[in-house]
Amino acid sequence: xxxxxxxxxxxxxxxxxxxxxxxxxxxxxxxxxxxxxxxxxxxxxxxxxxxxxxxxxxxxxxxxxxxxxxxxxxxxxxxxxxxxxxxxxxxxxxxxxxxxxxxxxxxxxxxxxxxxxxxxxxxxxxxxxxxxxxxxxxxxxxxxxxxxxxxxxxxxxxxxxxxxxxxxxxxxxxxxxxxxxxxxxxxxxxxxxxxxxxxxxxxxxxxxxxxxxxxxxxxxxxxxxxxxxxxxxxxxxxxxxxxxxxxxxxxxxxxxxxxxxxxxxxxxxxxxxxxxxxxxxxxxxxxxxxxxxxxxxxxxxxxxxxxxxxxxxxxxxxxxxxxxxxxxxxxxxxxxxxxxxxxxxxxxxxxxxxxxxxxxxxxxxxxxxxxxxxxxxxxxxxxxxxxxxxxxxxxxxxxxxxxxxxxxxxxxxxxxxxxxxxxxxxxxxxxxxxxxxxxxxxxxxxxxxxxxxxxxxxxxxxxxxxxxxxxxxxxxxxx
Ligand SMILES: Cc1ncc(COP(=O)(O)O)c(C=O)c1O
Numbered sequence: 200x201x202x203x204x205x206x207x208x209x210x211x212x213x214x215x216x217x218x219x220x221x222x223x224x225x226x227x228x229x230x231x232x233x234x235x236x237x238x239x240x241x242x243x244x245x246x247x248x249x250x251x252x253x254x255x256x257x258x259x260x261x262x263x264x265x266x267x268x269x270x271x272x273x274x275x276x277x278x279x280x281x282x283x284x285x286x287x288x289x290x291x292x293x294x295x296x297x298x299x300x301x302x303x304x305x306x307x308x309x310x311x312x313x314x315x316x317x318x319x320x321x322x323x324x325x326x327x328x329x330x331x332x333x334x335x336x337x338x339x340x341x342x343x344x345x346x347x348x349x350x351x352x353x354x355x356x357x358x359x360x361x362x363x364x365x366x367x368x369x370x371x372x373x374x375x376x377x378x379x380x381x382x383x384x385x386x387x388x389x390x391x392x393x394x395x396x397x398x399x400x401x402x403x404x405x406x407x408x409x410x411x412x413x414x415x416x417x418x419x420x421x422x423x424x425x426x427x428x429x430x431x432x433x434x435x436x437x438x439x440x441x442x443x444x445x446x447x448x449x450x451x452x453x454x455x456x457x458x459x460x461x462x463x464x465x466x467x468x469x470x471x472x473x474x475x476x477x478x479x480x481x482x483x484x485x486x487x488x489x490x491x492x493x494x495x496x497x498x499x500x501x502x503x504x505x506x507x508x509x510x511x512x513x514x515x516x517x518x519x520x521x522x523x524x525x526x527x528x529x530x531x532x533x534x535x536x537x538x539x540x541x542x543x544x545x546x547x548x549x550x551x552x553x554x555x556x557x558x559x560x561x562x563x564x565x566x567x568x569x570x571x572x573x574x575x576x577x578x579x580x581x582x583x584x585x586x587x588x589x590x591x592x593x594x595x596x597x598x599x600x601x602x603x604x605x606x607x608x609x610x611x612x613x614x615x616x617x618x619x620x621x622x623x624x625x626x627x628x629x630x631x632x633x634x635x636x637x638x639x640x641x642x643x644x645x646x647x648x649x650x651x652x653x654x655x656x657x658x659x660x661x662x663x664x665x666x667x668x669x670x671x672x673x674x675x676x677x678x
Contacts, residue, residue: 236291239291240298243295243298243299244298244299246299247298247299247300250299251300256645257296257299257300257301258296258301260432260433260434260435263292263432264411264432264434264456266288266292267285267288267292267409267432267458268456270284270288271284271285271456271457271458281457281458282407284409285407285408285409285410285458286407286408286409287408287409288408288409289407289408289409289410289430289431289432290408290409290430292409292432293408293427293430296427307420307421307424307642309623309639309641309642310331310420310638310639310642313331313626313627313630313636313638313639314331314332314636316627316630316636317329317331317630317636320630320634325634326634327630327634327635327636328634328635328636328657328661328664328665328668329636329654329657329661330635330636330637330653330654330655330657330661330662330665330666330669331626331636331637331638331652331654332636332638332654333469333527333608333609333610333654333656334530334532334654334656335527335530335532335580335584335609335656336530336656336657336658336661337530337579337580337583337656338529338530338531338532338576338580339529339530339531339533339534339567339571340529340530340531340570340571340574340576342570342571342574342576343529343531343534343567343568343570343571344567345570346563346566346567346569346570347563347564347566347567349566350562350563350566350567351563355562355563355566356561356562356563357562358558358559358562359559359560359562359565360559361389361550361551361553361554361558361559362388362389362390362546362550362553362559363388363389363390363538363559363560363565364390364562364565364566364569365385366569367390367565367566367568367569368385368388368389368390368538369385370569370572370573371388371390371538371568371572372384372385372387372388372540374572375512375540379510379512379513380513381512381513383540386543386546387540387541387542387543387546388538388539388540388546389538389539389546389549389550389553390536390537390538390559390560390565390568391522391536391537391538391539391549391553391560392535392536392537392553392557392560393524393526393535393536393537394497394499394522394523394524394526394537394538395421395524395537396535396537396553396557397520397522397524397537397538397539397549398421398422398425398495398497398522399425400539400548400549400552400553401493401495401520401522401539401545401549402422402425402426402429402431402461402495403425403428403429403552404548404549404551404552405460405461405493405545405548406426406429406431406460406461407429407430407431407460408429408430408431409430409431409432409458410431410432410458410459410460410461411431411432411433411434411456411458411459411460411461412426412431412432412433412434412459412460412461412462412463413433413434413435413436413451413454413455413459413461413462413463414426414433414434414435414436414463415436415437415438415446415463415464415465415468416435416436416437416438416643416644416646416647417437417438417468417470417471417612417640417643417644417646417647417650418463418465418468418469418643418644419465419469419470419497419643420642420643422463422465422497423435431460432458434454434455434459435644436450436451436454437644437646438471438473440471440601440602440603440612440614443473443603444468444471444473444603445473445475445476445479446475446479446482446483448479448482448483448486451482451483451486452486455486455490455492459490459492460492460493461492461493461494461495462483462486462487462492462493462494462495463495463497464480464483464494464495464496464497464511465497465498465499466480466496466497466498466500466501466508466510466511467498467500467501467503467504467508467605467606467607467608468608469499469500469608469609469610470610470612470638470640470643470650470652471603471605471610471612472603472604472605472606472607472608472610472611472612473603473605473606473607474504474506474508474606474607477509480509480511480514481514484511484514484516484519487516487518488516488518491518492518493518493519493520494511494516494518494519494520495519495520495522496510496511496512496519496520496521496522497522498510498511498521498522498523499522499523499524499526499527499537500527500607500608500609501523501607502527502528502577502580502581503527503528503580503581503584503607503608503609504581504606504607505581505584505585505588505605505606505607506606506607508607512540517542518542518545519541520539520540520541520545521539521540521541522537522538522539523537523538523540524536524537524538525537525568525571527608527609527656528577528580529571529576529577529580530580531567531568531571534564534567534568535560535564536560536564536565536567536568584609584655584656587655587656587657587659587662588604588605588611588655590655590659590662591611591653591655591662591666592604594662594663594666594667594670595611595613595666595670598670598673598674599615599616599617599673599674600613600614600615600616600673601613601614601616602614609654609655609656610652610653610654610655611652611653611655612640612643612647612650612651612652613650613651613652613653614649614650615649615650615651615673617673617676620648620649620676621648622639622640622641622647622648622649622650622651623639623641623648625639625651625672625676626638626639626651628672629668629669629672632672633668633671633672634668635664635665635668635669637651637652637653637665637669638651638652638653638654639651639652640652651669653665653666653669
């Protein structure tokens, strides 16, 4: 039995009528929007066809950003309305990329294709010198292996909390605090299955469709691919060898607009080996603070540095997500162990994603990480890398190349001084003919066609052999 009075019933009926009327309007607008979207789709297809005919790349980051900017400038909108429009435009733009045949993985594809080809050759019994992938030859340390064996003997194989074992988090946080005079607590860290998952989680839990992530090129291709997977937009800032790979803060200022949400800084940089100066870092953090942006600091190579290094964490900007990994520092790539540090709200978001997906990093892997933290291996491996960097520098003397000697990390990013040099063609031929795998510069940004990235964390004999073949192949190119 209804307890509503006659008046209340009347009001309710009026509300239903109002809703019905509005819904009719929503139906009409949705229909018109769909018709317009179909018209847009046709145009997108036509542009896609033209790009294909002219061999132009599908992705045009500049154009995408201009399109968004134009809409935001031409229509007056409140903050909430802007957010809504940006999300919808983000989806529409991503669909356009898809229709024109672009895949988020495209940026990393040239690079991974070569890696896969090299692996295929190996399965056919051919020896390949791997100068493409950053897999240090020095690890894993025996302490990690012993800890792993110990865990397995003790059948230490259950789940841990999604953030990781308290003792492991504590040991990492204490080390980070001590090295940089900071005061993070266990609630500020989450262990991740590799640094890459930390980056993936940081992007997907913070970037909504249509929001922009600023990336400094040349860059590790994963940042761009993951941003696009999240239906975000990329703001690219190219840096140049001739300018010492420095970041131009004026360009950064210009690139930041209303839909910018995050700046990614990879220090030391893969592929250039650049360590960003204090002033550059300070300017980036200051700008981020002014515009309330997130800073995603990927410092995966920070323990392999050959000149003084300052972590972004020291700037104490609360919206910083710091990512590091055991892969390169300790040569533990296959262990899949990394971590993210930041304020609790950020860490909680990453932990939720871990809980929903992989549950946790396997505890025996966490223990293997714990075992290497207090060893002297960090210093030893850094010395090894320093030696290989000097050796490579010597072997590349008097070759038709130009580069900045790496200040950190595992790589040389080399400009080849030959007319119309095409890094992808060269890398494919070098693998095919000489069985030496290197990474083409275009994997790190469309502009870097004349560059080749070489991983020098290999055994010395492989480095000698690989560089000999590389230099011979360069010298056989006739202009
Ligand atoms: C710049 C950079 N960040 C992060 C990673 C992630 O490494 P992992 O996922 O093995 O920890 C890599 C690996 O190549 C890298 O080059």
